[in-house]
Amino acid sequence: xxxxxxxxxxxxxxxxxxxxxxxxxxxxxxxxxxxxxxxxxxxxxxxxxxxxxxxxxxxxxxxxxxxxxxxxxxxxxxxxxxxxxxxxxxxxxxxxxxxxxxxxxxxxxxxxxxxxxxxxxxxxxxxxxxxxxxxxxxxxxxxxxxxxxxxxxxxxxxxxxxxxxxxxxxxxxxxxxxxxxxxxxxxxxxxxxxxxxxxxxxxxxxxxxxxxxxxxxxxxxxxxxxxxxxxxxxxxxxxxxxxxxxxxxxxxxxxxxxxxxxxxxxxxxxx
Numbered sequence: 001x002x003x004x005x006x007x008x009x010x011x012x013x014x015x016x017x018x019x020x021x022x023x024x025x026x027x028x029x030x031x032x033x034x035x036x037x038x039x040x041x042x043x044x045x046x047x048x049x050x051x052x053x054x055x056x057x058x059x060x061x062x063x064x065x066x067x068x069x070x071x072x073x074x075x076x077x078x079x080x081x082x083x084x085x086x087x088x089x090x091x092x093x094x095x096x097x098x099x100x101x102x103x104x105x106x107x108x109x110x111x112x113x114x115x116x117x118x119x120x121x122x123x124x125x126x127x128x129x130x131x132x133x134x135x136x137x138x139x140x141x142x143x144x145x146x147x148x149x150x151x152x153x154x155x156x157x158x159x160x161x162x163x164x165x166x167x168x169x170x171x172x173x174x175x176x177x178x179x180x181x182x183x184x185x186x187x188x189x190x191x192x193x194x195x196x197x198x199x200x201x202x203x204x205x206x207x208x209x210x211x212x213x214x215x216x217x218x219x220x221x222x223x224x225x226x227x228x229x230x231x232x233x234x235x236x237x238x239x240x241x242x243x244x245x246x247x248x249x250x251x252x253x254x255x256x257x258x259x260x261x262x263x264x265x266x267x268x269x270x271x
Contacts, residue, residue: 018168018207019245026166026242027060027087027250031094031211033232034070034120039079041252042237047086049241049250058087061164063211063227064094064173064191068117070232074124074153081152093160094173095191095212101157104149107142111135117232125149162190165206169242174212175224178202198226209240218249 020026027046032039050058066080067073080091099113100121110118110132119129122141125148131137163185164171170182175197177189182205189197194213204223211228218238219226225247231237239250 017245020167020169020242022244023055024057024059024166024243025055026169027058028171028209028227028240028242029060029062030227030229030238031063031065031214031231032070032076032237033065033068033096033117034073034076034124035231035235035237036070036072036075036079038231038235038237038252039076042239042250043079043085045250045252046239050086055243059090059166060085060087061090061166061171061209062092063171063209064092064160065096065211065228066091066094067100067121068096068113069120070117071120072124073121077150077153077156081150081156090164090171091156091160092164092171092173093157093162093191097157097160098187098191104142104146104154107138110138110141162187166242168206169209170204170206171209173210175210176204176208178204182206197224220247 027049029042046060062080066076080089083089096117099109099116099118102109103113103118114132119133122129122132122145125145127141127144127148129141132141162172163182165182170176172185172190174189174191175193176182176185177193177196178200179202180189197208198213200223202223207222208224210224210226213226214228214230215226216229216234218229218240225240227238227240229236229238229251236251241248241250
């Protein structure tokens, strides 16, 4: 890691902050989980931030989990595939995108996915989920979803990378296995790891920016920063802004005069 160095023998170590390359700015956005309304608000906040603080090379890194749990998974993917954003986007894969893709290839995986927000995603594409909610009709549901999901959504999901690097930061959905080099991480760990990563005090080689494990406030540690603030239930989508060696946050407030979304229809809400 470049931000800890010794100047001369016998002198104190000088701690330097992690940073991104000069002239770049990264907006890292936490787990969206079907909250198209919050994504729209974040898009507006980033646009306003860029207007106030222009820069030549901005990028928006989404940390995955665009689908499930919230009511508008399809609309979120509509936004991401149309890319109406004020900067280049880097949409990483989350474990929930992996579950969606697995279901299309192997309908029996709905046994697990339906307990992790998958029914909300199916419902957002117009499927009748009454049978699968009872553990039946998985093949039929997969067949219907293959017909209903836009080709652009599938192309987008299949192309999502597992990680991204900028300067002293490594971006992924869930985290990394502490004893493994960043270049050797497995897809399983990048999408699913939790306690082994979050409990570690090790230097990972870069500061890991991640989501996957919901927290009430962004967590800033010397080796990782967690920005999953549970948007689908907290109404709070968090964005970490990185520029040079500075860190700041964007958390759009609820749009004035706009009613909060109602609970999901009864066919889905008791999951």
